C-alpha cells in the first residue's frame with residue numbers, strides 16, 4: 563500500500579477547474595493518501611474549504627499569502643484572522659503564510675507583511691495548529707520571527723535560503739518539504755541531503771514546480787520527489803515513502 567503525501571499544493575487555481583476530479587483520481591491511483599491545499603487569501607481560503615469538503619483525501623490549510631496580506635486594511639486582517647479561527651476543527655494547519663521580499667521591495671509594505679505574519683504565528687499557537695510558511699528572499703526575517711515567537715510546529719515549504727539558514731531551521735526542529743522540481747534543482751537536491759530524514763516532507767506546490775519545467779504540476783508527482791529523496795539518502799524508495807508519511811502524521815496529525 564502506497565502512502566504518498568502532498569503537504570502543499572493549490573488545487574484551487576483555475577488551472578484545475580476543468581479537470582479537478584481527474585487530478586484527484588490520478589493522485590489516488592498513484593498512491594497519494596493525503597493532500598494539503600493551502601489558501602492564500604479570503605477567496606482562495608473559501609475555495610480551499612470547498613475542495614477539502616468535496617474530496618476525501620484533501621485537507622484544508624487556511625492562511626494569508628504575504629503579497630495578499632499586505633493589501634488588507636487592519637479591519638480586513640482582523641476579519642480573516644477571525645474567519646480562520648472559527649475553522650479550528652476543520653483545518654490541518656495555518657498557511658500559507660510568511661514573507662516575500664522578492665516581489666515586494668518597499669519597506670513599508672514589507673512591514674505590513676510582517677504584521678500579518680506575526681498575527682498568523684500567534685493564531686497557529688492559539689489554535690494549536692502547525693504553520694505552513696512561505697519565504698522568498700526573506701528567510702532571515704522569517705526565521706527570526708518564528709524564533710522570537712517560539713514557533714515549534716513549522717513547515718518551511720520550498721525553502722530557498724542558504725545552507726546556514728536551513729541548518730538553523732533544522733536545529734529548531736522544523737520540517738522542510740521538497741517539490742518534484744528537485745529533478746531540475748540542485749538547490750533542492752542539496753536541501754534533501756542536508757535535512758535529516760525525520761524532518762523531510764514532500765509537496766508539489768501544484769500547479770507550479772513540476773518535474774518537467776513549464777508544465778502543470780499535480781499531486782500525483784510527489785512520487786518523483788520521494789524517488790529523489792530516497793536517492794539523496796541512500797534509502798529504498800518504499801522506506802523513504804514510509805518515513806515521510808510518518809513525518810506527515812507527526813506534524814499534521
Ligand SMILES: [Zn+2]
Pocket residue numbers: 570571572600658696767
Ligand atoms: Zn504555495
